[in-house]
Amino acid sequence: MRLLHVDDISLTIAELCYRAAVCLPEDMRHALKIAEDAEESPVGKSVLRSLLENADIALAEGLPICQDTGMAVVFADIGVEVLLEGGTLEQAVNRGIARGYKEGRLRKSVVAHPLERHNTGDNTPAVLHLRQIEGDRLRLAVAPKGFGSENMTRLFMLNPTAGEEAVVEAAVHAVDEAGANPCPPVVVGIGLGGTAELALEISKRALLRPLATPAASVAAGNLEKRILERINDLGIGPAGLGGRITALAVHLEEYPTHIAGLPMAVSISCHALRHAEAVL
Amino acid sequence: MSGERVIKLKTPLIPQAIADLHVGDTVLLSGIIHTARDAAHKRMLEALETGAMLPFPLRGEIIYYAGPSPAPPGRPIGSIGPTTSYRMDRFAPRLIEAGLRGMIGKGERSLEVAEACQRFGAVYLAAAGGAAALLARSVTSAGVVAYEDLGTEAVRRLEIEDMPLIVALDIHGGDIYRQGRERYRR
Ligand code: SF4
Numbered sequence: 001m002r003l004l005h006v007d008d009i010s011l012t013i014a015e016l017c018y019r020a021a022v023c024l025p026e027d028m029r030h031a032l033k034i035a036e037d038a039e040e041s042p043v044g045k046s047v048l049r050s051l052l053e054n055a056d057i058a059l060a061e062g063l064p065i066c067q068d069t070g071m072a073v074v075f076a077d078i079g080v081e082v083l084l085e086g087g088t089l090e091q092a093v094n095r096g097i098a099r100g101y102k103e104g105r106l107r108k109s110v111v112a113h114p115l116e117r118h119n120t121g122d123n124t125p126a127v128l129h130l131r132q133i134e135g136d137r138l139r140l141a142v143a144p145k146g147f148g149s150e151n152m153t154r155l156f157m158l159n160p161t162a163g164e165e166a167v168v169e170a171a172v173h174a175v176d177e178a179g180a181n182p183c184p185p186v187v188v189g190i191g192l193g194g195t196a197e198l199a200l201e202i203s204k205r206a207l208l209r210p211l212a213t214p215a216a217s218v219a220a221g222n223l224e225k226r227i228l229e230r231i232n233d234l235g236i237g238p239a240g241l242g243g244r245i246t247a248l249a250v251h252l253e254e255y256p257t258h259i260a261g262l263p264m265a266v267s268i269s270c271h272a273l274r275h276a277e278a279v280l
Numbered sequence: 281m282s283g284e285r286v287i288k289l290k291t292p293l294i295p296q297a298i299a300d301l302h303v304g305d306t307v308l309l310s311g312i313i314h315t316a317r318d319a320a321h322k323r324m325l326e327a328l329e330t331g332a333m334l335p336f337p338l339r340g341e342i343i344y345y346a347g348p349s350p351a352p353p354g355r356p357i358g359s360i361g362p363t364t365s366y367r368m369d370r371f372a373p374r375l376i377e378a379g380l381r382g383m384i385g386k387g388e389r390s391l392e393v394a395e396a397c398q399r400f401g402a403v404y405l406a407a408a409g410g411a412a413a414l415l416a417r418s419v420t421s422a423g424v425v426a427y428e429d430l431g432t433e434a435v436r437r438l439e440i441e442d443m444p445l446i447v448a449l450d451i452h453g454g455d456i457y458r459q460g461r462e463r464y465r466r
Contacts, residue, residue, distance in 0.1 A: 041463075041464060043304070043446065043460070047408050047411075050408050050414055050444075051410060053411075053414055054410070054411040054412065054413050054414040057414055057417070058359070058412075058413040061352075061413065062352065063349070063352070063358060063359045063412075063413040063416065064349045064358065064359045064412065064413070065359070065410065065412065066359060066361055066412045067346065067348050067349045067358065067359040067361050067412040067432075068361075068412075069349060105349060105350040105358055106349055106350075107347065107350070107358070107359075108431060108432065109347075109432065117319065119431045119433075121431070148386070148387075148409065151364070179387065179388050179457065179461075180386060180387040180406075180409070180457055181364045181366065181387040183386065183410045233465065233466040234461070234465060235460070235462065235463065235464035235466070236460075236464075237460060237461075237464055239386065239406065239408050239409055240386070240387060240457055240460070240461075241406065241446065241448075241456055241460045242457075242459065242460020242461055242462075242463050242464045243460070243464050270409070271410055272410045
């Protein structure tokens with residue numbers, strides 16, 4: 001067994017919050033540069049240039065890339081040989097979020113009750129996804145999710161015999177309907193299979209896959225390519241002002257499902273696809 | 281971000297200046313604007329209905345749909361990009377009727393908002409969503425003027441200089457989101 005004090009976890013979470021909010025990951029920056037070259041619309045091109053400039057300014061000045069520093073989604077994979085000291089993982093994560101958002105001057109966007117809507121003042125609670133893994137390590141990923149894109153999430157309970165075509169149509173439909181709202185160019189995460197709630201979780205996790213890394217199977221990869229092409233024919237373009245580059249990537253992940261169903265979830269991330277990871 | 285024509289614009293907006301704006305024009309906006317988003321809009325509409333004081337007079341005004349991140353020491357404001365505008369569609373026509381002449385945000389608007397723009401002579405300007413650190417550079421001073429309890433959603437008075445925006449809805453019936461999409465759809 002390996003002892004891990006929750007204070008160390010809190011500190012790491014706080015650092016990850018700041019890093020995620022301020023520092024655009026290199027794969028996203030690279031994808032935006034390629035998009036800037038490829039975009040045909042002059043306005044679209046200039047939007048992409050602004051986004052790259054924005055990422056530079058944010059990093060140089062220690063400012064968040066986007067003012068909406070999101071609700072903090074935390075993925076924690078905990079080794080079976082890890083023994084926590086001083087509290088629960090959930091407490092540790094929330095203490096870290098509170099600290100990271102306060103000291104990092106990140107926006108507090110969480111309300112305590114969905115209808116009463118009083119701001120909690122420290123951006124807690126986080127949304128925590130916990131998984132058990134082998135070994136004695138704790139893997140943490142903080143992925144702040146802005147709600148411009150989160151509001152565009154869609155769940156489709158497709159007919160089990162609907163097939164690939166229906167999957168493509170549903171994905172394209174979701175992005176078409178979202179239009180300019182999720183701040184294109186977007187990255188599209190698709191969860192296919194499982195149950196309704198698992199499909200949604202998988203679609204979120206799919207957004208964490210580094211850009212330009214291949215899908216789990218050739219078939220999934222081909223489907224991703226087909227969907228991406230169709231999305232980029234929609235004409236929505238950067239910032240939704242018209243153009244060729246509406247999505248930078250489509251990530252599709254699968255899971256076994258029931259004979260009577262084909263759940264499909266679509267999570268959309270804006271170009272500010274923020275996530276930061278650490279292993280303790 | 282820049283479009284076909286670049287126009288320097290000052291607040292408050294006068295009718296001739298608004299009439300001259302066309303979808304796709306780049307606007308470099310200077311002067312005074314106010315921030316308000318969901319919760320502030322709800323309160324402002326309640327104030328309008330009950331005849332209570334508004335946080336600022338609406339005549340000729342521009343509202344920026346935005347909630348900034350906290351300001352670093354020595355700076356007027358933190359990052360401040362636009363929030364999604366459609367959530368304010370249920371309030372905007374009433375505010376336009378009461379004198380509001382400009383809105384800054386991101387994303388498509390409802391037919392009712394577009395009609396109100398044409399009928400009363402108002403304009404909707406798009407800011408690049410997510411370019412929040414860049415947009416913060418246009419803000420030279422900022423202060424909360426109402427609803428402080430709302431935190432980031434409080435109404436702030438901003439002094440801005442050359443904020444880069446694109447005309448998204450004009451008074452001539454133009455809509456950049458619709459037209460842009462049509463032009464590049466395959
Ligand atoms: S969708 Fe993303 S980039 Fe756009 S405002 Fe929200 S967090 Fe920022």
